[in-house]
Amino acid sequence: MSVVVHDPSRPTMTHAEVTRDVVRTITDKPTTGYYILVGTMAFLTLVLFVTLGALLKYGLGLAGYSPPIMWSVYITTFVFWVGIGHAGTLISAILFLFRSPWRTAVYRSTEAMTVFAVMTAGLFPIIHIGRQWVFYWLLPYPNQRYLWPNFKSPLMWDVFAIGTYLTVSSTFLMVGLVPDLAAVRDHVSGWKKKVYTALSLGWTGADSQWRHYTRAYLYLAALCTPLVLSVHSVVSWDFAMSIVPGWHGTIFAPYFVAGAIYSGVGMVMTLVIPLRKALKLDHMITEYHFDNLAKLTLFTGSILFYAYGMEYFIAWYSGNTFEQTTFWRRAFGPNWWAGWSMIICNAFVSQLLWFPKIRKNITSLFVISIFINIGMWFERYVIVAGSLANDYIPYVWGQINPTWADWCILAGSFGWFGLWFTLFYKNFPIVAIQEVKEMIPMPRLKPHREGF
Amino acid sequence: MPKSVAGVLGQFDHLDAACDAIRDLKAVGHRDLTVYSAAPNHELEAAIGDPVSPVRLFTLIGGLLGCAAGFGMTIWMSRDWPLLVGGKPIAPIPPYVVLGFELTILIGALSTVAGVIILSMLKAPRGRPYHPRFSDDRIGVFVPCAADTAPAIETLLRRHGSVEVTRDA
Numbered sequence: 001m002s003v004v005v006h007d008p009s010r011p012t013m014t015h016a017e018v019t020r021d022v023v024r025t026i027t028d029k030p031t032t033g034y035y036i037l038v039g040t041m042a043f044l045t046l047v048l049f050v051t052l053g054a055l056l057k058y059g060l061g062l063a064g065y066s067p068p069i070m071w072s073v074y075i076t077t078f079v080f081w082v083g084i085g086h087a088g089t090l091i092s093a094i095l096f097l098f099r100s101p102w103r104t105a106v107y108r109s110t111e112a113m114t115v116f117a118v119m120t121a122g123l124f125p126i127i128h129i130g131r132q133w134v135f136y137w138l139l140p141y142p143n144q145r146y147l148w149p150n151f152k153s154p155l156m157w158d159v160f161a162i163g164t165y166l167t168v169s170s171t172f173l174m175v176g177l178v179p180d181l182a183a184v185r186d187h188v189s190g191w192k193k194k195v196y197t198a199l200s201l202g203w204t205g206a207d208s209q210w211r212h213y214t215r216a217y218l219y220l221a222a223l224c225t226p227l228v229l230s231v232h233s234v235v236s237w238d239f240a241m242s243i244v245p246g247w248h249g250t251i252f253a254p255y256f257v258a259g260a261i262y263s264g265v266g267m268v269m270t271l272v273i274p275l276r277k278a279l280k281l282d283h284m285i286t287e288y289h290f291d292n293l294a295k296l297t298l299f300t301g302s303i304l305f306y307a308y309g310m311e312y313f314i315a316w317y318s319g320n321t322f323e324q325t326t327f328w329r330r331a332f333g334p335n336w337w338a339g340w341s342m343i344i345c346n347a348f349v350s351q352l353l354w355f356p357k358i359r360k361n362i363t364s365l366f367v368i369s370i371f372i373n374i375g376m377w378f379e380r381y382v383i384v385a386g387s388l389a390n391d392y393i394p395y396v397w398g399q400i401n402p403t404w405a406d407w408c409i410l411a412g413s414f415g416w417f418g419l420w421f422t423l424f425y426k427n428f429p430i431v432a433i434q435e436v437k438e439m440i441p442m443p444r445l446k447p448h449r450e451g452f
Numbered sequence: 453m454p455k456s457v458a459g460v461l462g463q464f465d466h467l468d469a470a471c472d473a474i475r476d477l478k479a480v481g482h483r484d485l486t487v488y489s490a491a492p493n494h495e496l497e498a499a500i501g502d503p504v505s506p507v508r509l510f511t512l513i514g515g516l517l518g519c520a521a522g523f524g525m526t527i528w529m530s531r532d533w534p535l536l537v538g539g540k541p542i543a544p545i546p547p548y549v550v551l552g553f554e555l556t557i558l559i560g561a562l563s564t565v566a567g568v569i570i571l572s573m574l575k576a577p578r579g580r581p582y583h584p585r586f587s588d589d590r591i592g593v594f595v596p597c598a599a600d601t602a603p604a605i606e607t608l609l610r611r612h613g614s615v616e617v618t619r620d621a
Binding site: 014015016019140146147148149152156157161163164167168171175182183187202203204205206207208210211212213214215216219220223224230234433434435442444445446 | 465466467468469485486487488489490491492493496497500502504505507508511515525526529530532533535544547548550551553554555557558560561562564565567568569571572573576577580582584586587588589591613
């Protein structure tokens with residue numbers, strides 16, 4: 001007697017139903033709620049650029065920059081947004097190489113999130129440098145001063161790492177979109193057909209196209225995999241290569257990579273949970289997918305738990321007064337609330353995901369994802385600004401004083417990210433049509449035995 | 453507009469039927485087939501029997517060029533404007549590994565995309581018929597042929613379960 005076990009990674013839909021349900025998310029008339037959302041995001045984006053204009057006119061004195069804290073909310077938010085991007089590449093590239101079937105339903109939304117998060121992050125070093133109009137001095141180009149950038153500086157590594165990450169993740173997203181845009185092209189009419197025809201680059205799904213496409217996608221995934229691990233390592237070295245207590249840690253690279261994936265998966269859940277309801281995609285993005293996302297969160301959250309513990313342990317065990325003071329003040333100093341927010345939201349809240357009942361409850365996952373977003377922003381705030389506030393001698397200790405310019409840029413960055421994401425999901429297939437179809441066996445005339 | 457190619461187009465709802473038809477068409481000497489599908493499929497690939505895509509060469513050459521560019525740029529620029537810091541090398545290798553690595557990935561990825569565009573889009577066979585159902589749920593098999601051989605091909609496709617057979621002049 002054979003027992004038929006339902007494989008939750010394989011959607012119980014036909015190929016035609018997949019196309020219909022995903023194309024519907026684009027062709028359906030946008031709701032009033034959608035317009036309100038776009039309007040809110042556009043307003044926040046306006047706040048971002050008006051504040052940036054004020055910073056351009058009056059300088060960084062508007063932000064809470066005062067010695068010794070010359071890296072504050074902007075660099076904190078830069079690291080936060082770069083980190084958000086990592087989950088997208090992990091899900092789209094690394095899990096592709098591992099042949100994890102559950103990624104197919106969520107990878108397009110996470111990959112779009114990656115691109116827009118890195119686009120948001122890329123604004124912050126430019127905002128932070130003060131003389132924004134000469135940001136191109138960061139690039140190596142022949143100039144009348146006969147100067148080249150100092151490639152021994154981790155900040156130069158960062159320029160190349162972030163530039164590469166934005167370029168490669170954007171191309172990976174666009175390459176994945178081409179066959180799906182062709183599917184949309186074949187289901188719309190009028191001016192939309194012309195637009196999607198141009199965007200689909202003449203894709204027909206011919207064997208000669210799939211033959212090169214599938215190999216290229218594999219190699220792109222293989223190139224993205226070390227890239228995702230390297231980018232946040234390089235970001236961590238912006239700090240770890242210095243001698244500031246609280247920054248100078250050898251565990252920074254893996255600690256930052258784990259934190260980045262943790263924060264990114266948190267943001268995926270924050271975005272995808274309401275999105276699947278709004279676009280009526282509950283049957284495609286199911287509890288099974290969120291259960292797997294939650295397990296990934298638990299795994300990376302546990303690495304963070306270990307890293308936090310190890311930072312405090314090494315500060316004590318090293319016998320180094322400066323390290324010990326920094327970590328003592330992180331927990332019991334003037335910014336104790338930020339230090340504990342980071343530990344509670346990241347190390348402790350993630351441990352709730354050991355319980356299957358919590359992992360399978362979408363509402364609880366959404367609440368946890370909000371805690372993750374808050375906790376991970378505070379982690380970067382504590383590391384970046386908190387460490388600078390406790391330098392080597394108490395004489396130079398300082399207080400962090402963020403101003404309206406800091407908070408407006410932070411809020412505006414959510415608007416900028418949200419605006420791109422909301423426009424994307426209403427105009428492009430938010431679920432990868434072609435990859436979901438790969439998971440669904442095609443109909444056969446004769447019975448087929450798996451593996452033969 | 454590319455000149456349209458004369459031939460027969462068969463549409464299939466079933467994977468095994470399409471694979472059997474492709475194998476039989478190849479057995480009787482039709483090698484220049486175009487097979488459309490909404491998603492890549494290993495059984496279809498095996499039936500078509502094309503060699504591995506040369507796109508990997510684009511990736512390899514791009515990656516190697518990027519690596520050389522990364523190390524070359526950093527070493528040359530350091531020597532062109534030396535920053536002398538007490539006893540330390542002007543062009544140290546360890547920090548430049550980061551830039552060599554990033555440019556390997558960047559140029560490797562862009563070359564891969566260029567490869568897939570050149571091979572899949574620009575060099576794709578043109579003038580062959582297409583049906584919107586191929587991006588949805590059907591498999592299409594187009595056989596270029598002269599008018600005198602078309603009836604035999606139509607019969608073969610129908611015998612294998614093609615749900616729709618059309619002739620393109």
